[in-house]
Amino acid sequence: MESNKIFGKKVKHFNNLSDVIRIEALLKYGGIYLDMDMVLMRNVDLLRQYPCTMSYFMYLRPHFHLGSSYIMAERNSTFMQKWLVGYKYHYRNDSYSYSAMRYPYMLAKNFTNLIHVENETISRPYSLHGVAIFKHGLRPFDWSKLYGVHLYSRKNEETMNEMVMRDLNTTFAAIARHIIFGNKELCSK
CATH class of the missing domain: 3.90.550.20 (Spore Coat Polysaccharide Biosynthesis Protein SpsA; Chain A)
Known part of the structure; x- marks a missing residue:
């Protein structure tokens, strides 16, 4: 090709x-x-x-x-x-x-x-809403019943690392905590 x-x-x-x-x-x-x-x-x-x-x-x-x-x-x-x-x-x-x-x-x-x-259980959230998973203070996106989550990482403008995600109140950080720590809750709780 x-x-x-x-x-x-x-x-x-x-x-x-x-x-x-x-x-x-x-x-x-x-x-x-x-x-x-x-x-x-x-x-x-x-x-x-x-x-x-x-x-x-x-x-x-x-x-x-x-x-x-x-x-x-x-x-x-x-x-x-x-x-x-x-x-x-x-x-x-x-x-x-x-x-x-x-x-x-x-x-x-x-x-x-x-x-x-x-039926929408893999490639979520949608690109039109993907940026919302990185925003503070928004209602968390419910990913608990999904097979896969599309992170749309190109829409994230913040620097992310393990320490930042411990206390970041965003859907993306909750997903990262779930993967890294086995618990989606904020680490400061």
Whole structure:
């Protein structure tokens, strides 16, 4: 693959290149793809029974997108093959979300036997609200029943380390405390 083209079509949104690479890797090896700023909050073994799993992504209501920050697929998944074919024949460089999220949603609607779609339990919060998990004084985002949380770390402007997160009253810090200390509560309590 050329560095600026997908199947010979010029790329405007370079994230789409990484989509194709992750699809090809999952086809070859199977497994779980996570964006670098995704964290798993609970065991995903229950989802392993499906040939492919993704989650709805609330880009705009109602659901017309699947999130591509978490993908679990078995090797040679038929769904992943169809998605890759979509990049080959239906790629639109005028919209990042079409090929990355909208097209797999349309496939999932037509091929329900090839994919399990979780109802917003993996790729949360949504990018429109992602910045809120870093803000002080906001109602905490409830992540207790989610498989995964998308941290949207690019939206955080504060320096984070273990000491800062001990007493920071944000959803992000609570998640970090849960991972680091096994308890989401403020350390000063």
